[in-house]
Amino acid sequence: MTQTVPTPAHTVQQRYRDTDTAAPADWNPVLRVLHEHRSVRRYLAEPVSDATLRLLISAAQSAPTSSNLQVWSVVAVRDPARKARLAALAGNQAHIEQAPVLLVWTADFARLRQLAADRGVPLDGADYLESSYVGFIDAALAAQNAVVAAESLGLGTVYIGAVRNKPEEVAAELGLPEQVFAVFGLVVGHPDPAEDTRVKPRLPQQAVLHHETYDLVTQRAHVDEYEQRIAEFYAEQKLSHSWSERVLARLASEESLNGRHRLREALANHGFRLR
Amino acid sequence: MTQTVPTPAHTVQQRYRDTDTAAPADWNPVLRVLHEHRSVRRYLAEPVSDATLRLLISAAQSAPTSSNLQVWSVVAVRDPARKARLAALAGNQAHIEQAPVLLVWTADFARLRQLAADRGVPLDGADYLESSYVGFIDAALAAQNAVVAAESLGLGTVYIGAVRNKPEEVAAELGLPEQVFAVFGLVVGHPDPAEDTRVKPRLPQQAVLHHETYDLVTQRAHVDEYEQRIAEFYAEQKLSHSWSERVLARLASEESLNGRHRLREALANHGFRLR
Numbered sequence: 001m002t003q004t005v006p007t008p009a010h011t012v013q014q015r016y017r018d019t020d021t022a023a024p025a026d027w028n029p030v031l032r033v034l035h036e037h038r039s040v041r042r043y044l045a046e047p048v049s050d051a052t053l054r055l056l057i058s059a060a061q062s063a064p065t066s067s068n069l070q071v072w073s074v075v076a077v078r079d080p081a082r083k084a085r086l087a088a089l090a091g092n093q094a095h096i097e098q099a100p101v102l103l104v105w106t107a108d109f110a111r112l113r114q115l116a117a118d119r120g121v122p123l124d125g126a127d128y129l130e131s132s133y134v135g136f137i138d139a140a141l142a143a144q145n146a147v148v149a150a151e152s153l154g155l156g157t158v159y160i161g162a163v164r165n166k167p168e169e170v171a172a173e174l175g176l177p178e179q180v181f182a183v184f185g186l187v188v189g190h191p192d193p194a195e196d197t198r199v200k201p202r203l204p205q206q207a208v209l210h211h212e213t214y215d216l217v218t219q220r221a222h223v224d225e226y227e228q229r230i231a232e233f234y235a236e237q238k239l240s241h242s243w244s245e246r247v248l249a250r251l252a253s254e255e256s257l258n259g260r261h262r263l264r265e266a267l268a269n270h271g272f273r274l275r
Numbered sequence: 276m277t278q279t280v281p282t283p284a285h286t287v288q289q290r291y292r293d294t295d296t297a298a299p300a301d302w303n304p305v306l307r308v309l310h311e312h313r314s315v316r317r318y319l320a321e322p323v324s325d326a327t328l329r330l331l332i333s334a335a336q337s338a339p340t341s342s343n344l345q346v347w348s349v350v351a352v353r354d355p356a357r358k359a360r361l362a363a364l365a366g367n368q369a370h371i372e373q374a375p376v377l378l379v380w381t382a383d384f385a386r387l388r389q390l391a392a393d394r395g396v397p398l399d400g401a402d403y404l405e406s407s408y409v410g411f412i413d414a415a416l417a418a419q420n421a422v423v424a425a426e427s428l429g430l431g432t433v434y435i436g437a438v439r440n441k442p443e444e445v446a447a448e449l450g451l452p453e454q455v456f457a458v459f460g461l462v463v464g465h466p467d468p469a470e471d472t473r474v475k476p477r478l479p480q481q482a483v484l485h486h487e488t489y490d491l492v493t494q495r496a497h498v499d500e501y502e503q504r505i506a507e508f509y510a511e512q513k514l515s516h517s518w519s520e521r522v523l524a525r526l527a528s529e530e531s532l533n534g535r536h537r538l539r540e541a542l543a544n545h546g547f548r549l550r
């Protein structure tokens with residue numbers, strides 16, 4: 001492909017679909033990769049090498065972790081049969097089968113539990129809801145570094161929250177012991193250039209960035225503005241969605257959570273007391 | 276400072292303090308920024324401009340978000356008096372006062388609740404534990420993009436999990452309504468070059484990266500290896516810590532959570548039902 005590189009101003013503007021957005025104060029290759037992110041849902045068969053995988057994980061481990069606890073682990077799944085079974089458990093998402101690697105990121109307290117047991121000391125702090133959030137946050141920070149690293153190498157990614165739809169089955173498939181819980185999956189592979197993926201516009205910055213104190217009331221106008229801007233994006237994809245309708249439907253009811261209303265029970269079954 | 280740029284191999288090796296780590300398969304400026312991360316706890320007084328702040332937030336909004344829900348917001352605190360009060364609430368961390376900006380990242384369901392109320396539709400899915408994790412994960416993915424963007428610009432950062440120590444007081448300080456909860460803070464500023472911050476070594480990659488299925492037993496040897504490597508890092512900082520002792524102490528008991536054992540109650544008080 002011979003493409004001209006978009007200007008920094010254009011790159012930031014396309015994130016908001018707002019040509020009034022000021023040109024950025026600074027620019028560099030890192031900012032370009034961050035701003036150009038898009039989720040990829042069609043992949044080539046081309047594999048991801050062990051050397052590349054190691055590089056994604058060293059990037060992930062370079063992310064901050066609360067008190068250096070490192071309460072996360074990741075399972076790399078490449079076996080086609082296992083990927084197919086996980087795809088079925090995660091709402092039949094074809095890209096899980098199509099891409100060469102599925103990384104399943106876990107909140108992992110088993111490593112520290114083993115250490116505590118070996119030394120005969122308590123680890124009662126791990127039994128609190130707080131600690132589960134630490135595990136989920138640590139896994140997210142690490143995984144996001146892997147996403148940025150992958151995209152800098154021309155690879156595509158997409159997160160798979162649907163590994164939480166059937167947590168017990170996913171845990172059995174990956175041999176996860178007590179205290180190791182699958183937080184989300186991440187598909188990694190070479191993007192199929194036939195897929196027309198555009199940058200998805202986000203809410204106007206004024207809706208999410210607050211100064212000194214939080215402001216709810218003025219968000220209505222920003223959401224209305226966003227509806228117009230994302231309609232343009234949807235139309236290009238031959239869709240006639242409304243963002244508000246979609247997100248409200250996603251969180252409308254117990255049923256709309258696709259099994260994840262059971263998460264508390266599933267975590268308890270897996271040794272997380274969530275006090 | 277006139278420094279030679281470390282080789283890619285050296286940069287990855289210092290993350291593990293392991294000179295046997297193979298040179299990376301690829302390299303670029305993004306991978307360098309990711310691998311060179313270190314937390315900064317001493318800052319210059321120099322401000323962070325509005326234009327730079329906007330760029331950090333557009334990078335943050337470019338991160339993936341579950342089903343495009345965008346259930347996070349961020350409050351930028353620059354007022355010295357407010358920063359000082361938040362520093363006191365977060366265990367008297369001096370760098371919160373010293374740095375020009377504290378970004379407080381929140382899990383935010385108030386925006387969608389307002390939208391649902393305006394339209395008279397239910398949002399019962401938001402009442403589940405699952406949805407709180409979505410908010411925490413979304414905030415973490417966004418914040419980590421902001422960290423990478425900041426470091427690419429030569430700025431320093433450090434996460435402040437201690438905003439969860441006294442959640443009600445932090446919420447009052449920031450005017451957070453029901454359904455908006457402070458997940459963590461992030462200090463941003465210009466690093467004081469007088470601080471000798473080194474890259475903190477992480478667990479051997481074999482401890483956190485599993486292939487096809489999870490393996491707990493072999494982790495003991497990797498943890499033992501890590502104890503040796505991080506001891507070298509601690510010694511350089513004139514500390515005589517053991518990683519295992521530190522992390523086990525951090526999670527030993529209710530008391531060791533510094534108030535965060537109350538997180539479930541605090542979230543409930545703030546409108547999160549966590550069903």
